[in-house]
Amino acid sequence: MSDRVAVIATHVRRGLFQSAPGVGRHAAIHFVLLIVAFIFALPFLWMASTSLKEATQVESFPPVYIPSPVVWQNYVEALTFLPFHQYFFNTTLISALVIVGDVLSASFVAYGFARLRAPGRNFLFIVMISTMIVPLAVRLLPTFLLFKWMNWVNTFLPLIVPAFFGTPYFIFFVRQFYRTIPQELSDAARVDGASEFRIWWQIMVPLSRPVLIAIGIFAFANVWNDFLYPLVFLTDRTKWTISIALSAMIDATGEDIQFWNLMMAAAFASVAPMVVVFGFAQRYFTQGVTLTGIKG
């Protein structure tokens, strides 16, 4: 079934310029793209370079681009400046549970929206789509009060539990995929006496593996990037996530230029896990966005 996604994802047709590619035009396009590429890469390069400088080189202007000597020790110092190992653990734990919650709930609910009929289903679907435009900030205060009342503030639960109730964006995503699976498959299973629950778990879930992996990765990226919710719900410093720790670190070091190499090392370390995931799963990232780019 991954073929199907691959077909959808890489359904490349010819575009605008492709009818007449001249050498001169190619050179011009490369020229523009290289400049843009440099601009996009600059923050990464500047971060990497600064993270390996010794303090005196951080302060020099015009800047030293290639650090010498290369100070790997910065990473050790940056990551022990605050107990980052704790924050990595916290963030990883939250991410893992949110991934499980989002993947399970999205595929479960999507099955109802995509494959089963009931009065009011389409209305509920429209309601779900509409909730995507409700600003997070609008829901934040009452949600905070609710979790405070449940004594869940300063636990990971407010960040994890909602994922198990389904994220509309992900539900929509899986639903679109489930609709492409031939109806005969589930009909045959029904004739054999399989319950809807079994059809979902034993037919739909295995068939939709690529999409579920894509969702898992998006959920991971969302949690890893999240800032507002951890900031509000995790005030105890042992419960912080990496993003909150980065923010606390810049508060602590303030305007002190001496610390920029450590700041950059910490920032780089916070990006690293995502870079690793991206390296392994790049096709799922791009497939995912291609699938969501469905035309109205």
Added chain:
Amino acid sequence: MATVDASAPQAGGKVRLSASRREALWCYTFLSPWLLGFLVFTAGPIVAVFYLGFTRYNVFKAPQWVGLENYVGIFTDDRLFTITLLNTIYFVVISVPGQLLIAFTLAMFLNTRIHGRGAYRTLFYLPMIVPHAAASVIFLWLLHAELGVVKHLLDVFGIPSPLWFQDENWSKPGIILLSFWYVGQTMVIMLAGLQNIPTHLYEAASIDGANVLRRMWHVTIPMLSPTTFFLLVIGLVTHFQVFTFAYIMTRGGPLNSTLFYVLYLYRYAFKNFEMGYASAMATVLFVLVLAVTGITFGTSRHWVHYET
């Protein structure tokens, strides 16, 4: 499949549900997690925030009904609220169309058969995986007024470099630059949209003598408009909620020039613990986002072209 009346006795003498009722029950079962989550985490909170907007509430004592006091305060007595609103509109009005324009341009370039387009696409997408907190820290140093690499590059070209986050006129543009770094997702979606435009439309336009610009105006832009519309709505909703960048980089300063809506709301709710006032602000934000999305939808039939 034949529909059997629910009350009709079956061969075994048991009362069975009709196939369609059974299916409906299963359907609701599958929808129930979302439905429950919707009631608890979305619908309930919206009702609650609307109610709390009419109260004074500091979390420790029960909410006290004050009628329209909060709203009167917001609209007549809160100078910072006006500044906040203008800052947010400034950010949205430049950042959202800017991002769409950059994404469109890059997608057009990448929709050619040039070498290394995969590498370019990966690089332009890569910032998407950088947490906003980390990116804020990186840009703070990148745009550092005295030691930043951008200052050096501008010096090399003899361009006077702004003080960025120390200057109230350049702090918002600095944050907007950062938001442009996150153009990758928009670009990839636009690229997918471009690749879905059938070639025969371009061929027909060429036969009619349309040059590159005319083909772009009469084929590409209309055919891409549903994608653009989707991205515009998503962009508006998310950019109205800009928070992390300003929270980490500037804390709203200098001179409140980066005090954005959600940052201000956050302060009222979680620093001053004025939940009632913050709820009224949240309600205003909700209405604002609804109105802007509504207007966008309203204009869509004039410029969004759906294939028939």
